[in-house]
Every structure is written in C-alpha cells, then in structure tokens.
Amino acid sequence: MSIVYFEDVEVGQKWVKSITYQVKKEEIIEFARRWDPRYFHVDPKAAVSSVFGGLVACSAHIFSILSWFGTHGERRTASMAALGFDDLHMRHPVRPDDTLSCSLTYLEKRESRSKPDRGILRTAASLSNQKNIEVFSAVIIAMIAKRPQ
Amino acid sequence: MSIVYFEDVEVGQKWVKSITYQVKKEEIIEFARRWDPRYFHVDPKAAVSSVFGGLVACSAHIFSILSWFGTHGERRTASMAALGFDDLHMRHPVRPDDTLSCSLTYLEKRESRSKPDRGILRTAASLSNQKNIEVFSAVIIAMIAKRPQ
Numbered sequence: 593m594s595i596v597y598f599e600d601v602e603v604g605q606k607w608v609k610s611i612t613y614q615v616k617k618e619e620i621i622e623f624a625r626r627w628d629p630r631y632f633h634v635d636p637k638a639a640v641s642s643v644f645g646g647l648v649a650c651s652a653h654i655f656s657i658l659s660w661f662g663t664h665g666e667r668r669t670a671s672m673a674a675l676g677f678d679d680l681h682m683r684h685p686v687r688p689d690d691t692l693s694c695s696l697t698y699l700e701k702r703e704s705r706s707k708p709d710r711g712i713l714r715t716a717a718s719l720s721n722q723k724n725i726e727v728f729s730a731v732i733i734a735m736i737a738k739r740p741q
Numbered sequence: 742m743s744i745v746y747f748e749d750v751e752v753g754q755k756w757v758k759s760i761t762y763q764v765k766k767e768e769i770i771e772f773a774r775r776w777d778p779r780y781f782h783v784d785p786k787a788a789v790s791s792v793f794g795g796l797v798a799c800s801a802h803i804f805s806i807l808s809w810f811g812t813h814g815e816r817r818t819a820s821m822a823a824l825g826f827d828d829l830h831m832r833h834p835v836r837p838d839d840t841l842s843c844s845l846t847y848l849e850k851r852e853s854r855s856k857p858d859r860g861i862l863r864t865a866a867s868l869s870n871q872k873n874i875e876v877f878s879a880v881i882i883a884m885i886a887k888r889p890q
Contacts (some may be wrong), residue, residue, distance in 0.1 A: 628808040630820065643821050643884065651823040652805040659777040659801040671779065672792050673831070674800040677879075680826040730826075735792070 594667040597739040598701065598711040601669075606697040611665040613657050615649055617688035623653040649686040654728050658717055661694035670737040672710060680730040684721070691722040699731065709738050743816040746888040747850065747860040750818075755846040760814040762806050764798055766837035772802040798835040803877050807866055810843035819886040821859055829879040833870070840871040848880065858887050 617636070624633030628650035632642035639647040649657075662668060686692070700714040713736045719728040766785070773782030777799035781791035788796040798806075811817060835841070849863040862885040868877040 626809075627805040629812055650808060651826075652801065652808040655804045656776040656801040659799060660775075663778055676831055677800075677829040678827065680829060682823050682825055 593665070596667055596669045598670070598703075598713070598736050599739050601698050601701050601713060601736070603698050603701060606695060609661055609665045609694045609696070611661070611694075613660060613692045613694075615653075615657070615686055615688065615690045615692065617647065620647060620649045620653065620686075620688060623656070624650045627652050644685045644687075647688055651682055654682065654686055654719065655680075657692060658694070658719060658728065658730070661717075661719075669713065669715070669734070672735040672737050675712070675733045675735060678731040678733065681728065683729060684725050684727040686721070686727050690727070692719045692727065694719055701736075704735070711736055711738065742814070745816055745818045747819070747852075747862070747885050748888050750847050750850050750862060750885070752847050752850060755844060757844045758810055758814045758842065760810070760843075762809060762841045762843075764802075764806070764835055764837065764839045764841065766796065769796060769798045769802065769835075769837060772805070773799045776801050793834045793836075796837055800831055803831065803835055803868065804829075806841060807843065807868060807877065807879070810866075810868075818862065818864070818883070821884040821886050824861070824882045824884060827880040827882065830877065832878060833874050833876040835870070835876050839876070841868045841876065843868055850885075853884070860885055860887065 621634050624630070632639040632644050632648055633650045636647045695718045697716040698713065699716055702712050704710045704712065713734050715732045715734070717730050717732050718726055720726050770783050781788040781793055781797055782799045785796045844867045846865040847862065848865050851861050853859045853861065862883050864881045866879050866881050867875055869875050
C-alpha cells in the first residue's frame with residue numbers, strides 16, 4: 593500500500609478508491625446490538641414500521657466503514673491523528689447487501705505552526721451505494737505526516 | 742428506561758448521564774483491528790513512538806461509545822433517525838482504562854415541516870474522562886418522535 597504524505601497531497605484532487613465494502617445484514621445487526629441497539633438497526637421485522645421501512649445500518653457502523661476505507665486499498669494518507677469531522681451527514685439509509693464505494697477529495701492543507709514534520713489536512717469524504725446514491729459525507733480534519741527525511 | 746419525546750425536550754437543559762463507560766485495552770485493539778488498524782490503535786509498543794505516546798482508541802470507537810450512551814442509562818431520546826453531526830472534535834486521546842462519562846445539552850428543536858408526528862433536534866454531546874477532561878464533542882442532529890397520541 594502506498595502512503596500519501598503531506599507533500600504528495602494536491603488540493604482539489606479527487607480519489608475514488610478501487611475497493612468496495614459490502615454491508616451484510618448479520619453485520620448490521622451485530623454492530624448495532626453492541627453499540628446502538630435501536631429496533632430499526634437490530635430487528636428486521638420491527639424495522640419495517642420505522643421511517644426507513646426496513647433494517648438500516650447505524651451511524652457508528654457507517655462511520656466505522658469510512659475508517660475502514662481509510663486504512664485499506666491501494667493507498668492511504670499518512671494520518672498521525674484525527675482531529676475532527678465537520679458537516680457529517682447521513683444522506684441515505686445503508687441497507688443489507690448495499691455495496692459502498694468511497695471517494696476522497698483533498699480540500700485544504702497547511703503546515704503545522706509548531707511542528708515542522710507535519711501539517712493539517714481537510715478532506716471531503718463520501719460513501720455511495722451500488723446505485724451511485726450518496727449515503728454519507730463528511731469533512732475529515734487530520735494531522736498528516738510529512739515524508740520522512 | 743424512560744423516553745424523551747419531542748414535547749419533553751427543554752432547550753438549554755443539560756443532562757449528565759449517570760452511567761459511565763470504561764474503555765479496556767483489549768477492546769481498543771479489537772475494535773481498531775477491524776475498522777482502523779493504524780499502529781497507534783493496535784500495537785501498544787509501537788504506539789509509544791506516536792504523537793500520542795501510547796495506545797489510543799480510534800475515532801470510530803469513540804463515536805460508537807457515544808452511540809452506546811444514547812441507548813443505555815436511565816433515559817433516551819425518541820430518535821427516529823440520525824441526520825448528521827456538526828463540529829465533531831477529538832479533543833483529547835482516549836487511553837486504556839479511561840472511564841468516560843457523557844453529557845447532553847439540548848440546543849434547538851423545531852417541528853418537521855412535512856410530518857406532524859416528529860421534529861428535528863440539535864443536541865450538544867460531550868464525553869469526558871475520569872479526570873474531567875473533555876475527550877470528544879459533537880452536535881447531533883436527529884429526527885425525534887412526538888409522544889404517541
């Protein structure tokens with residue numbers, strides 16, 4: 593896996609990951625039982641009467657899938673620490689057997705004011721399903737390493 | 742567990758949950774192996790050389806713990822769907838054996854424009870550790886049910 597350092601980042605560049613993530617019903621239920629056991633995440637029959645009309649993945653699960661994309665596939669950014677996330681939107685339900693793809697667009701980078709070995713990077717992240725409907729979007733703010741000398 | 746419906750929400754009210762969540766080293770590693778296997782989340786020895794100086798929980802894990810607080814304890818809001826999160830900040834590292842507490846402050850509520858049975862609620866959420874240092878904060882935007890007639 594290649595690593596994208598601060599110097600490698602071109603602001604404006606969009607990068608669609610070549611890997612995808614299929615969300616299985618069993619995983620939706622297992623994840624939500626542990627972290628967010630609302631009925632529309634854990635009970636397929638009861639979920640039919642929810643606003644979603646069926647079982648959907650919980651927010652923490654979708655957030656975790658975004659993290660998974662960050663560390664899998666052909667390359668990853670040299671993140672030293674996640675600082676925060678802005679404008680995080682659950683745009684469309686994630687349902688059993690959805691296959692998610694991930695795109696990342698580098699929005700802004702700046703040098704650290706105090707540490708010469710790193711910078712701050714803002715990245716727009718988006719997850720879409722197999723119908724090309726965006727299901728999740730957020731801006732990731734992270735500390736990113738410069739290329740080791 | 743009592744349920745907080747749209748009508749019950751008093752804007753400005755702060756609510757500190759009486760339950761706490763202890764974050765174990767094994768869970769930090771297990772969660773991160775699955776979703777965010779960077780070395781400072783999965784390898785206690787290597788993590789010493791990271792900016793954190795030791796093992797820390799990954800963002801998705803902390804986000805999941807916030808979800809856990811949302812569905813455990815003495816009461817929960819009648820959330821119908823999470824719509825998004827604003828101003829999500831990882832303010833301080835979460836380390837093995839940290840014990841997290843959660844506070845929620847209702848910021849704003851408004852009726853749904855199209856559906857008479859629900860509203861939109863903005864809630865400031867905060868997680869703090871056993872030293873009362875804030876480790877995580879975010880604003881949750883959720884669809885919330887009115888009390889069933």
